[in-house]
Amino acid sequence: xxxxxxxxxxxxxxxxxxxxxxxxxxxxxxxxxxxxxxxxxxxxxxxxxxxxxxxxxxxxxxxxxxxxxxxxxxxxxxxxxxxxxxxxxxxxxxxxxxxxxxxxxxxxxxxxxxxxxxxxxxxxxxx
Numbered sequence: 472x473x474x475x476x477x478x479x480x481x482x483x484x485x486x487x488x489x490x491x492x493x494x495x496x497x498x499x500x501x502x503x504x505x506x507x508x509x510x511x512x513x514x515x516x517x518x519x520x521x522x523x524x525x526x527x528x529x530x531x532x533x534x535x536x537x538x539x540x541x542x543x544x545x546x547x548x549x550x551x552x553x554x555x556x557x558x559x560x561x562x563x564x565x566x567x568x569x570x571x572x573x574x575x576x577x578x579x580x581x582x583x584x585x586x587x588x589x590x591x592x593x594x595x596x597x598x
Contacts, residue, residue: 473517473520500545500549500556501542501545501546504541504542504544504545504556504559504560505538505541505542507541507559507560507563507564507567508537508538508540508541508559508563509534509537509538510563510567511537511563511564511566511567511570512530512533512534512537512538513534514566514567514570514571514574515530515533515566515570516530516534517570517574518570518573518574521573521574521577522573522577537563540559541556541559541563544556544558544559545559
């Protein structure tokens with residue numbers, strides 16, 4: 472179900488991206504940081520799905536909350552002439568790598584478990 476949703480939303484994003492007007496340069500920084508924050512939430516959501524503790528309320532609130540907070544930090548940094556958005560980028564990208572490593576470990580453990588079970592069955596047949 473989750474994979475179907477991801478596929479449909481990806482196709483919808485590609486279609487909309489090709490037909491919508493281009494974002495002006497002055498707003499591109501806001502959009503970039505919002506995308507990074509949203510991707511962080513998506514990786515967190517995938518991790519929680521694999522751990523079987525996914526909650527849609529937490530996902531949606533984190534998705535929009537992180538994106539809005541990151542854009543506000545970018546706006547504040549722009550007004551103060553300080554690159555505050557870099558802090559958000561570092562945190563969100565760090566969390567994305569952490570979630571990606573958790574996802575990787577979960578899949579490696581599943582594959583290793585299936586491999587061991589397959590070879591246990593073979594050993595029992597040979598014995």
